[in-house]
Amino acid sequence: MLVQQHRDVAFRVAFLLTGSAADAEDATQDGFMKAYTQIRRFKPGATFRPWLLKIVGNEARNLTRSGRRRLSYETRAGHQPDSESATTMPETAAVTNETDQRLIRAVNGLPEKERLVIGLRYFLELSESEAAAAAGIPRGTVKSRMSRGLERLRTQVGDLDA
Amino acid sequence: MPDRFEQNLFDLGERISYPTTPTFHVPEKKPAIPWRPHRGWVAVAGVATLVLVIAALPGPRAAIADFFGIGSIAIVVVDELPEASVERIPSGDEVPLREATGEAAFDVMTLNTEADAVFLDTSVPGGMVTLAYGTGQGGYQLLITQLIADTDELAVKKLLVTRTSVMLVDVEGNDGFWIEGEPHIVILFDRDGHVLEDSARLAGNTLLYTVDNVTVRIEGAIDLEQALEVAGELSRNE
16 A cells, blocks of 8 residues: 555656666665565654655665766656666657746756756655655755756746746 | 746646656565554555554563554554643633634534534644533543644644554544543644643543544544544534
């Protein structure tokens, strides 16, 4: 039940952190096993998802310490990534509309740390505390990176209604 | 509230492509200690589906043996209860129902019968409203307490001794706990997570469940069937 409920978000967090579907699968599986065996460490009153994402995030970062592959986001209208090609998709992949195209290009052009936080917060819709747990950084760092990333995006993309 | 630019990012997120999520496995054998950390994790079908035999839990004496939780309430099992008030008097100030419903950050549910007293505790995150019925020796005979459920802040901690029994129950389609047997202690926390002074008190049989965004606690000299009837009436008046 727990695995079913959280498997998508856990796997996608790991994918954003590792840039590889294969590594993300390993990190998520290891994360679920650790959560299962360490359930007694779960604090009373806490919610489960940030705790799980922190564990999965740790596993993902451990897997990629030797060198993380740069992930470029693309929309579902483009090429469906698989375990071999997930990290090499071109930024110019087909997108659903002009707004998406402008935004996704700008996001993919962000510095890696800001791009990760933007992805966790906006694309996966994690809370700031969940994004902090997943990325293994303080919540204040999430806020500052998000702020800087948003500022760059606004400057680069401009008025989306224009 | 996200501004328009941020909303565009959220919208874009719904169209981002990810690899297909693989199948993940954990051992089919359940953990040695029964646990239930948050609402909605386990679908509970029917009353008395599972009795958690807390007395059988291992662990060092006087240490927290295990915990369960629902909404913004944590249930902690300990070997010994600290001293606490024995009177069934709710926390907060007695106020008119209208004031309580206006101040609470959720829709307060009521019974058809008007409460003898209504209490509002604004020090609890989101406010905590208690409908009190039947005055008598030892305080009120029935307390219906409601507080916001979907919060990261712990609002209430219930300490149970290992002789208390906890049963997972279905309450109007929602997951719930029925706590009976040995009295347990209710401790309230403020918005900063500090224990509210003098909030600790002994409680009797209790039905605890969440509905929508509200954690409901029905406590008194009642059995499970009566508590479920109260919950049903609350639900019909929602």
